[in-house]
Amino acid sequence: MLTIRLIGHEHFYPLCDVARLFTGVIPRVDGDTIRVDVPSEAVIESRLSEGKALTSVVEGFPELVGELRAVRKQEDLPSSRECKRQLYVLLSRAYGKEFPWGALTGIRPTQVAREVDRAEDLMRIYGVREDKAKLAFATMRGEDDVLADSDPESLHVYIGIPFCPTRCAYCSFVAQEAPRKTKLLPSYAEAVLRELDLVLPKIRKPIETLYIGGGTPTVLDDELFTEFIRGVFSHPEFSSLREVTVEAGRPDTITEKKLAALREAGVTRICINPQTLSDATLLRVGRKHTAEDFLRKFELARSMGFSVINTDLIAGLPGESAEEFCDSLSQLIGLGPENITVHSLSKKRRADLSREEVLREQEEELGKMEQMLSFSSRVLSEAGYAPYYLYKQKDTLGGHENVGYQKDGTSCIYNVAMMSDQRSVLSFGAGGMSKRVFLQEESHQVRIERCPCIKDAIQYIENVEKMAEKKVLFFQTEGK
Ligand code: SF4
Structure with a gap:
């Protein structure tokens, strides 16, 4: 079971999206916790305190020993997006997987492209792959x-x-x-x-x-x-x-x-x-x-x-x-x-x-x-x-x-x-x-x-x- 505890916020849906992307399993919300029915045991904490997000591994994911087990706030993003981004980074390390659109789940890529200056920003902040970042920008120009x-x-x-x-x-x-x-x-x-x-x-x-x-x-x-x-x-x-x-x-x-x-x-x-x-x-x-x-x-x-x-x-x-x-x-x-x-x-x-x-x-x-x-x-x-x-x-x-x-x-x-x-x-x-x-x-x-x-x-x-x-x-x- 993968357990994600939410502390100080209620951004369940964005975090469920990310958990589902990595595991292919529909998560359950149980009180202040998200549970994902996968064979390995792990516990993650997603904490928001005074506007600062911190996502860390409490238990499990031995793959991450010696690696960073916590992702601190690095970007000036709305809190739900920052919590989602941090969970994406952590699970990406834990499972050794990346996805073409990175942490951009449940949001329109062209909307995010409008908020940043360059395709490189989508890659750096959200882990979007280069070809998709360029596609988001080209499409945004077409929309505009x-x-x-x-x-x-x-x-x-x-x-x-x-x-x-x-x-x-x-x-x-x-x-x-x-x-x-x-x-x-x-x-x-x-x-x-x-x-x-x-x-x-x-x-x-x-x-x-x-x-x-x-x-x-x-x-x-x-x-x-x-x-x-x-x-x-x-x-x-x-x-x-x-x-x-x-x-x-x-x-x-x-x-x-x-x-x-x-x-x-x-x-x-x-x-x-x-x-x-x-x-x-x-x-x-x-x-x-x-x-x-x-x-x-x-x-x-x-x-x-x-x-x-x-x-x-x-x-x-x-x-x-x-x-x-x-x-x-x-x-x-x-x-x-x-x-x-x-x-x-x-x-x-x-x-x-x-x-x-x-x-x-x-x-x-x-x-x-x-x-x-x-x-x-x-x-x-x-x-x-x-x-x-x-x-x-x-x-x-x-x-x-x-x-x-x-x-x-x-x-x-x-x-x-x-x-x-x-x-x-x-x-x-x-x-x-x-x-x-x-x-x-x-x-x-x-x-x-x-x-x-x-x-x-x-x-x-x-x-x-x-x-x-x-x-x-x-x-x-x-x-x-
Ligand atoms: S809505 Fe489109 S995909 Fe669904 S049954 Fe009709 S034609 Fe097929």
Whole structure:
């Protein structure tokens, strides 16, 4: 058992993140103690006293005998970040491991890049590897270019359709399989339109972008989709948007009629996501389409005038080799989509493997992931793509990142607004999270207030008036 005692502070979550990164085990919080169920016995103290942090080994970790067994405060950081950084340094010595993003867990790397002067500072303070530190800075510059042209007071609207034709094996999203919920789709679409009717006229801020995402919005059938899109764009608040993006993620849901409905509404930016161009992998992960289906729908969208197409790929799909991933990416680049987003997959732990086997498997997977991601950043840069938004998910193997690349200045403003946490977002639909961002003058810090919406689609339909009322109030009141 690894035990971490917190003295003088309650920064449980940041420390749990770090403990999980090194051990692969979900920690338990028990009073003022974090317990991690690993075979070796060790006790660490994370102490905060008069603003000074000190992290030290009380018991165990014989590897550290003769080495420094305590990490003193060295950096002028917020206390939660300093406690996390110290624990990272200590566990890194104890386990003889380092991770590409170092102590940057549970925080946006571009946000931290804004606080320091140079990539070297990310490496020195947080133990970030050189290539990742440079990636954080390059992405921050891409984000800043987009933000410089965006009104800080503006709102960015998200409409969520949390249904998909089938569930992909790797999905961690709340999406529901549409075939089982077919009867629900018309009432869901109607509820979203009702919510728009109730909320939009009462919002006083300018709306800059609209993003219709999911799930898979194109899961609605031709007639319902067309009706829904017409309903959405009948709102005068959406008549002078700078950008509209619609996810048509699963190629098996795309039809000419749906694309025509989008073009009729003036939409020119969509996402068509193959995730891989290996048919064997697509079959394995339960996506009911082939690489050929993707290629046909991509060409159809191009021929109908969609001038910005985003395509997503996932590194680390089950059973996929680094060669297959690299081959998919090379084929995609050949097609010339304006945006390519490369995701890193988080791996679920197999129940039939021992902890040692899991760790061994993770080491192998990590090596493969490294190969895929470094190939991505090299060939995308050679092909003229630049990173413009980046985020990390908690359970991604090795704490790797998801990166959006763009070429020829086609960054998606909504993605930057959303992922950089620098702009407010008004969400419609079940499970949507609205947020108000308060930028702090002079510093790069932001304060965020959030307003969640019911996740369950049936409950959402039944409570749409209440949800609308809550949202209007949220955006009308002064921030605390
Ligand atoms: S398309 Fe996306 S949201 Fe839908 S099941 Fe697959 S991974 Fe989940």
